[in-house]
Structures are given as C-alpha cells and as structure tokens.
Amino acid sequence: MEITYVLDTNVLLQDPRAIFSFEEHEVVIPAVVLEEVDSKKRNMDEVGHNARETSRIIDRFRQLGELYNGVPLPNGGSLRIELNHRSFSKLSEIFLERTNDNRILAVALNLHLEVQKEKNNHKVILVSKDILMRVKADALGLKAENFLNERAVNEDNVYEGYQEWEVKEEELNEFFKTGTLRIPDRLEKYLFPNEFVVMKNEWNPSQSAIGVVRSDGAFIEKCRLSIENVWGVKPRNAQQTMALELLFRKDIQLLTMIGKAGTGKTLLALASGLMQVEDMHLYKKMLVARPVVPLGNDIGYLPGEKEEKLKPWMQPIYDNLEYLFDVQKAEDLDQILSGLGSIQVEALTYIRGRSIPEQLILIDEAQNLTKHEVKTILTRIGEGSKVILLGDPGQIDHPYLDEYNNGLIHVVEKFKDSALSGHVKFHKGERSSLAQLSADLL
Structure with a gap:
C-alpha cells in the first residue's frame, strides 16, 4: 500500500531528520511548514538549531531535482514540497480562521479527498506532535499519527536499574558468607552491568539482601559503600x-x-x-x-x-x-x-x-x-x-x-x-x- 505522510512543523522542529523515517513512502511538506520553520531559524536554542538543520537538509535535495515535483530519498521513498492543494473551501465552514495549523490540515485533507476520488490503494496520513491537531484531523475523517521515532521506549517500560528476586535460603546464606553469588546462565541475558538485585528468601521475605551485578555480568556482589552518613x-x-x-x-x-x-x-x-x-x-x-x-x-x-x-x-x-x-x-x-x-x-x-x-x-x-x-x-x-x-x-x-x-x-x-x-x-x-x-x- 502506498502512503503519503504530510508532516506538521513540530515534527521537523523536534527531529530535522524525520523525513528519512518513513521507509519507501512519500513525504510531503506543505509550503506553510517551510514558512514556520523559517520563522524559527534565528532562535538561539534547540528549536532554532533544528530549524536551521531542516533548511540545510531540504536544500541538499534541491540538487536532485525539482522539489515541487518530488525527489527520491535514500530509503526508497520520495520528498515533495506541496504548493498546490491549498484550497480552504472544504474547511471554511468548519474552521473559520486561516491559521497555519488549518492550512496544513487543508493540504492533508485535499490530498486525502483526491486519493479517495481516484479509488486506488493509497492512504494519506498527517504526522503531528500536536494532540489537538490530530484530534482536528480525526474529526475531518483524516488519519493522523504522532511521530514516535524519537522515543527511547514506546511504552512505560523504562529501565529501573534494579530487579527483585526470590532466592533459596542457601543461596542467600552463601551471598552473606562470601559476598558474591553466581548468576544462573538462564538469567544472565536479563541483567545489565551495575544493575541491582534485591534478593528475598522465597520462604521468608523479611530476610533479604541487596547486591549489584558485577561489570563482567557473571556475579552479583555486595555493595561496596561503608559510609552510612553523608x-x-x-x-x-x-x-x-x-x-x-x-x-x-x-x-x-x-x-x-x-x-x-x-x-x-x-x-x-x-x-x-x-x-x-x-x-x-x-x-x-x-x-x-x-x-x-x-x-x-x-x-x-x-x-x-x-x-x-x-x-x-x-x-x-x-x-x-x-x-x-x-x-x-x-x-x-x-x-x-x-x-x-x-x-x-x-x-x-x-x-x-x-x-x-x-x-x-x-x-x-x-x-x-x-x-x-x-x-x-x-x-x-x-x-x-x-x-x-x-x-x-x-x-x-x-x-x-x-x-x-x-x-x-x-x-x-x-x-x-x-x-x-x-x-x-x-x-x-x-x-x-x-x-x-x-x-x-x-
């Protein structure tokens, strides 16, 4: 299935390389997005840096052809600056003001309606970090997605730095006696260097110990710190x-x-x-x-x-x-x-x-x-x-x-x-x- 992704300004201001994230599909940047990016390029913060980097990346693609007709991307997709499909007639009765957000919505909606008319196997998706922009797109019957490529994790699964284990009493006694405990082979791949393990006696949870994974990943050892008052x-x-x-x-x-x-x-x-x-x-x-x-x-x-x-x-x-x-x-x-x-x-x-x-x-x-x-x-x-x-x-x-x-x-x-x-x-x-x-x- 062919997909056309229409990018909102905030996507490029967060990640200038976002245009390379859509595999073999078409990436469309409305002309109004270029205007918004241009208005941010003099900022001396991260947003300004990303605006300038976005401008440089798009400028390099001018050498490959006419951007308004589309140029190839390295991943097999294409990039196009959309100058047409700006008509506000489909939105004028719903959103009265011609704000930049509504102008971007108009481009995405007109492309979507054109694809529907042709009845081919093609989809248009608006990509935006703005929640209300996605809500407005949904109200218009236009598919919208958040840009998640920059996420380190996709759900509330952030590394915590420690685990809790139930261990046998003899294993806990060995840890107290020697200061180390060999990590079972089956569990090595689930532990990271310097990760803590809270070990509890499987029959007596009140008996517990805290150990830390050695950098070689083979043993859990006792904590080294002896200072109690800092x-x-x-x-x-x-x-x-x-x-x-x-x-x-x-x-x-x-x-x-x-x-x-x-x-x-x-x-x-x-x-x-x-x-x-x-x-x-x-x-x-x-x-x-x-x-x-x-x-x-x-x-x-x-x-x-x-x-x-x-x-x-x-x-x-x-x-x-x-x-x-x-x-x-x-x-x-x-x-x-x-x-x-x-x-x-x-x-x-x-x-x-x-x-x-x-x-x-x-x-x-x-x-x-x-x-x-x-x-x-x-x-x-x-x-x-x-x-x-x-x-x-x-x-x-x-x-x-x-x-x-x-x-x-x-x-x-x-x-x-x-x-x-x-x-x-x-x-x-x-x-x-x-x-x-x-x-x-x-």
Whole structure:
C-alpha cells in the first residue's frame, strides 16, 4: 500500500531528520511548514538549531531535482514540497480562521479527498506532535499519527536499574558468607552491568539482601559503600541506598537517577558530591547546572550580573545547599560557597565548547534536555570526571519533549549495557507525606 505522510512543523522542529523515517513512502511538506520553520531559524536554542538543520537538509535535495515535483530519498521513498492543494473551501465552514495549523490540515485533507476520488490503494496520513491537531484531523475523517521515532521506549517500560528476586535460603546464606553469588546462565541475558538485585528468601521475605551485578555480568556482589552518613544525610529506602553506592563508585563515570519530586535525588547527589570534593578530594571541583526552561509563563529578562540572573533558576539547588550547610540566610550560603571555591553553580547555556576534566558534574532537571543537548554535555566530559543526570520524566516543561523522548530517558536506555554507567529509578517520596501524596494523585 502506498502512503503519503504530510508532516506538521513540530515534527521537523523536534527531529530535522524525520523525513528519512518513513521507509519507501512519500513525504510531503506543505509550503506553510517551510514558512514556520523559517520563522524559527534565528532562535538561539534547540528549536532554532533544528530549524536551521531542516533548511540545510531540504536544500541538499534541491540538487536532485525539482522539489515541487518530488525527489527520491535514500530509503526508497520520495520528498515533495506541496504548493498546490491549498484550497480552504472544504474547511471554511468548519474552521473559520486561516491559521497555519488549518492550512496544513487543508493540504492533508485535499490530498486525502483526491486519493479517495481516484479509488486506488493509497492512504494519506498527517504526522503531528500536536494532540489537538490530530484530534482536528480525526474529526475531518483524516488519519493522523504522532511521530514516535524519537522515543527511547514506546511504552512505560523504562529501565529501573534494579530487579527483585526470590532466592533459596542457601543461596542467600552463601551471598552473606562470601559476598558474591553466581548468576544462573538462564538469567544472565536479563541483567545489565551495575544493575541491582534485591534478593528475598522465597520462604521468608523479611530476610533479604541487596547486591549489584558485577561489570563482567557473571556475579552479583555486595555493595561496596561503608559510609552510612553523608554530610548529615542517611538513605531512607532501598533505592536511596543503591543511589549512594553508585554515587561513590569511581568506576561509574555516568549515573542517571529518575523519580518523582521529593524522592531525594538532588539532595543525595549534592551531599555525596560535597563529601567527594571537600572531604575525600576525589575531584577538583563540583559543577552543578540545570537547563533554563521556565514553568508556565517566562518572567522575561532579569537585572544584574550573570550570578544574579541565574539565582532564580538555580534556587532549588541553593535550597538543598542551605539544608546541607545548615544556614538560615542566603547571604551566609554565598559566603560559604565563595570561601570554598570548589562548587560552581551555573546554567547549561554556558557549557558548549568547554572541556571538563577531573570534576563531578551534576545536571538537575535533565528531563528538559533534548537528545542533542545531552550529547553536547556528555561530549564535554574530560578524563577523571563523573556526570550525574537527575530528573523526573513526568514533569516536562519543554514544548517538544515528552516522558519517552527526552534526553534523560535516551541516556538511561542507550547506556544501560555499559559498564561505565549506572542507573536508579526512585519510587518512594521522602520529602513529606503531602509531597508524596501530591506526586501520586496529581
């Protein structure tokens, strides 16, 4: 069956290479989409970058022929810029305003009606990240799909970083005695390096132990961490214990931690970072950063120097530092940080082009990063450094991301096979009973 895919602007602004994702079928880009892409190309953010990259990709295809007639794609399909089929007569009684969205709908609908008239084995599908755009298409009898090619996982099947097993009493006793347990051959393929296993006695579930898969994948071994109090912070549940183990492992160069608000991700990471930098001197400096993505309406330009401008964005970090340093006033914290000199708090805006060796890099709210932005960060990491990515995929503020296609989830899924990385998914909130209830109910 032949299929014509009509692309919405948001698909290209999320992934400029989306035109290569439709196999041997025809890809149609309405002229109004080019206008919208052009309006974004001067943006100095990820959307602007993708708009410019989309323009470059389409421009390269001009050498293959006339884009309005269609040019071949490498995968056997074709690409066409649609200049016709713009008539608004079929939509004028339903959607009165000639918005750009409605103009894209008009192109897709007119192509669909033309195919129906010819009665051949051909379908027209509108591809859009905009939910209401797909709803409007459905109301018009036009098939519409979300663009899912950028998703790291297709359903709520995100790697959690640990498993729960029921084991025999003698196996558990052997683990307590020797500190290791050989992984049965039948289970090796289901485990990843540095993945945790919560082992429970099959006849007495109250008897349990936590082990971690060795990097060779053959054994489960006891956790190495012997520190119980990290700058006044103690683990309150199994996942926090797992996280601290990975936070202090020097061989783990990349650590991801995901979970709902209030599960303790940021506090644990900051506390362990301070101990490793200030007390153990394992790293020269701790760099703490978070993406500048507003929740709700932006507050506009802020007065002052760079540090003053960043303060509102970095306030969640400072809140945790005030708790760890046990200070009551922001001025006292500023004096402590300036005196230490080994803690740097800044926005991710300034990381491109840097090389960061022998530092502990903590990136908070990483769910608001795209795959391209995460790649930019990780390729800055120098020898002897460790990077920690924290976030809640359920709280996305970026307009073109969701809980399955953001940069944090891409890192979790792509690096789970690597012996250099570790991951923990938090479930239980520890901030307060109200915070946990709100995270669950809302």
